[in-house]
Amino acid sequence: MGIVTVATTPQSSLDDLADVELAPETEAGAEGYDEADDEGDDDAVRREAGVGESSRASRHWWDRNADEYQDEHGEFLGDDRFTWCPEGLDEADARLLGDVRGKDVLEIGAGAAQCSRWLAGRGARPVALDISHRQLQHSRRIDLGRGVTPVAVVQADAAVLPFADGAFDLACSAYGAVPFSADTEALMREVHRVLRPGGRWVFSVTHPIRWAFPDEPGVEGLTAVSSYFDRTPYVEQDEQGRATYVEHHRTLGDRVRELVAAGFRLVDLVEPEWPAALEQEWGGWSPLRGRLIPGTAIFVTERG
Numbered sequence: 001m002g003i004v005t006v007a008t009t010p011q012s013s014l015d016d017l018a019d020v021e022l023a024p025e026t027e028a029g030a031e032g033y034d035e036a037d038d039e040g041d042d043d044a045v046r047r048e049a050g051v052g053e054s055s056r057a058s059r060h061w062w063d064r065n066a067d068e069y070q071d072e073h074g075e076f077l078g079d080d081r082f083t084w085c086p087e088g089l090d091e092a093d094a095r096l097l098g099d100v101r102g103k104d105v106l107e108i109g110a111g112a113a114q115c116s117r118w119l120a121g122r123g124a125r126p127v128a129l130d131i132s133h134r135q136l137q138h139s140r141r142i143d144l145g146r147g148v149t150p151v152a153v154v155q156a157d158a159a160v161l162p163f164a165d166g167a168f169d170l171a172c173s174a175y176g177a178v179p180f181s182a183d184t185e186a187l188m189r190e191v192h193r194v195l196r197p198g199g200r201w202v203f204s205v206t207h208p209i210r211w212a213f214p215d216e217p218g219v220e221g222l223t224a225v226s227s228y229f230d231r232t233p234y235v236e237q238d239e240q241g242r243a244t245y246v247e248h249h250r251t252l253g254d255r256v257r258e259l260v261a262a263g264f265r266l267v268d269l270v271e272p273e274w275p276a277a278l279e280q281e282w283g284g285w286s287p288l289r290g291r292l293i294p295g296t297a298i299f300v301t302e303r304g
Ligand SMILES: C[S@@+](CC[C@H](N)C(=O)[O-])C[C@H]1O[C@@H](n2cnc3c(N)ncnc32)[C@H](O)[C@@H]1O
Pocket: 003, 004, 055, 058, 059, 062, 077, 108, 109, 110, 111, 112, 115, 129, 130, 131, 132, 135, 156, 157, 158, 159, 173, 174, 175, 176, 177, 178, 180, 181
């Protein structure tokens, strides 16, 4: 759908990452994947994609595209800024997690751990988890460049969290993991398991209503062309029909039901408005669309 938009042109400003080696299993071509998507010639379809296929596609896609993603969006994200969304709502202002000082915080789908770095700066003890090794290498690159204690990072799938029960006070995710996971009911149960009673779980995703519209920043993105109720995943696939990128849709009601089923209480549903002064686009997120329809939904929940 377009949470992620990366330029396919050669990246330049990340050259200093060259001395951080890519793990062999994450290089393009691993496990039979080719570089078709890097050439921009993958098919985009709506079809079913299960847990294994979605997870595999995400890991490979983010490993291959992490450099371009950080090159294109790194400035907006900031090295130690905690922003929830392209609308630029920052945790520093929104305080959706509450007081973070002294808290053990799990960031899920952390990318280069910009949010975790902000949390560490406010006295929290964050752990940044991501499925992509290359994204986490960017976290290390930022920390090395700043000469600070590195953020603790863990490579894992959010649906199978490698932590003990009740290991964290808080969990958060800014567009990480949730939109890419086929079984978010299981993901919510895992987050519930690793949180202590009363702990907050706050995450942002593309606002579900956006699935009815073309993922375009201009006027063509203002006409509903598909059903909001169609939960069929968005899949990009290579010539062999293997998924190279997957996003999963849930309606607002679906999300509330899976959160409640996992044992969370919904505290708030934040729909950030597009700030009048913000002119910067992010893929399909633009001032034009942002002033008319919501682009982000942030679920603020508490573990029972
Ligand atoms: C849009 S980025 C968000 C990261 C960061 N908050 C940012 O704004 O750049 C999505 C992240 O989720 C990660 N991700 C996707 N599927 C995942 C999964 N199943 N488990 C853990 N991380 C996942 C990707 O590797 C990527 O780093």
